[in-house]
Amino acid sequence: MSTPHGNDIDGTVPANGPLTGRTALVTGGGRGIGAEISRGLARAGARVALLGNGLEHLTRLAGELPHDPIVVRADLSRPEAPEAALREVTDRFGRLDILVNNAGFGTFGPSDEVTPEMYDDFMAVNLRAPLLLAGQAARHMADHGGGSIVHISSGIGASGNTGWVLYSAAKGGMEAAARTLTAEWGPHNVRFNTVRPAVIRTSAAWPPPGWDEAAYLRSVPLRRMQEATDVADAVLFLAGDSARNISGAFVDVDGGWGAVKPSVVGADA
Numbered sequence: 001m002s003t004p005h006g007n008d009i010d011g012t013v014p015a016n017g018p019l020t021g022r023t024a025l026v027t028g029g030g031r032g033i034g035a036e037i038s039r040g041l042a043r044a045g046a047r048v049a050l051l052g053n054g055l056e057h058l059t060r061l062a063g064e065l066p067h068d069p070i071v072v073r074a075d076l077s078r079p080e081a082p083e084a085a086l087r088e089v090t091d092r093f094g095r096l097d098i099l100v101n102n103a104g105f106g107t108f109g110p111s112d113e114v115t116p117e118m119y120d121d122f123m124a125v126n127l128r129a130p131l132l133l134a135g136q137a138a139r140h141m142a143d144h145g146g147g148s149i150v151h152i153s154s155g156i157g158a159s160g161n162t163g164w165v166l167y168s169a170a171k172g173g174m175e176a177a178a179r180t181l182t183a184e185w186g187p188h189n190v191r192f193n194t195v196r197p198a199v200i201r202t203s204a205a206w207p208p209p210g211w212d213e214a215a216y217l218r219s220v221p222l223r224r225m226q227e228a229t230d231v232a233d234a235v236l237f238l239a240g241d242s243a244r245n246i247s248g249a250f251v252d253v254d255g256g257w258g259a260v261k262p263s264v265v266g267a268d269a
């Protein structure tokens with residue numbers, strides 16, 4: 001059997017899904033949105049590398065997934081971690097077809113209180129690591145016939161929101177980079193796409209400061225909260241061959257929230 005890019009694969013991977021024979025790296029793949037992405041990719045047939053900083057939940061999830069997943073422990077705040085993690089994955093898998101740049105966290109506070117240390121600590125994980133991973137994974141994929149890279153941004157990557165200056169700078173930076181990466185690696189059959197979740201109940205940081213669910217839902221045209229599985233479904237589509245002619249796209253998983261502005265004439269039907 002061969003992969004869609006023409007290379008032989010390990011015959012132990014059963015042929016039962018659209019991503020059968022592919023390998024995938026999901027950063028932050030052991031919990032929250034990343035865990036649902038890992039589950040989705042594995043169910044679709046991919047062999048998944050779960051990267052994170054906390055061994056316990058990574059190992060537990062790996063034990064539940066099909067297709068012989070691996071755990072890669074890496075602290076992406078460290079400058080050398082992206083390259084080392086990528087090398088570990090390609091050494092153990094032989095090749096990498098899909099990268100999901102999902103690891104990240106939010107931070108909230110006034111812009112005039114941002115310090116150089118806060119900036120460096122935050123950007124190391126939320127901008128530097130995904131940028132380094134994207135470039136180095138693209139080189140590897142280009143050398144192996146192609147691949148698909150999906151960034152997890154945020155609704156705040158595309159529009160302003162009081163108190164989120166560092167977060168919006170990091171996500172907006174990845175979105176700008178995705179356009180350049182699309183241009184640079186497209187001719188080598190490496191696709192870059194970005195998914196923007198809106199609001200999903202995941203981390204210990206939930207709820208965000210000032211959260212008002214009823215008010216939020218009134219501003220969402222579909223009037224429903226988003227779930228991690230909604231994000232995973234979008235990633236699955238972009239990672240696979242159904243999206244073979246899609247690169248440089250931005251997919252909002254937000255019930256329509258980012259497409260509209262609040263009504264000023266009281267029309268809340």
Ligand SMILES: NC(=O)c1ccc[n+]([C@@H]2O[C@H](COP(=O)([O-])OP(=O)(O)OC[C@H]3O[C@@H](n4cnc5c(N)ncnc54)[C@H](OP(=O)(O)O)[C@@H]3O)[C@@H](O)[C@H]2O)c1
Nearest residue numbers: 028032033052053054075076077103104154199200202203
């Ligand atoms: N939840 C939302 O409402 C929302 C909305 C828009 C966008 N997003 C984005 O979606 C992505 C996932 O968020 P989430 O809500 O699922 O967050 P989460 O539940 O807090 O999970 C964060 C993930 O990032 C990983 N991570 C954090 N720091 C790391 C480090 N230094 N090294 C390696 N891994 C690290 C964690 O891995 P370990 O636990 O293993 O360390 C964890 O898997 C983030 O990029 C976030 O910005 C979330």
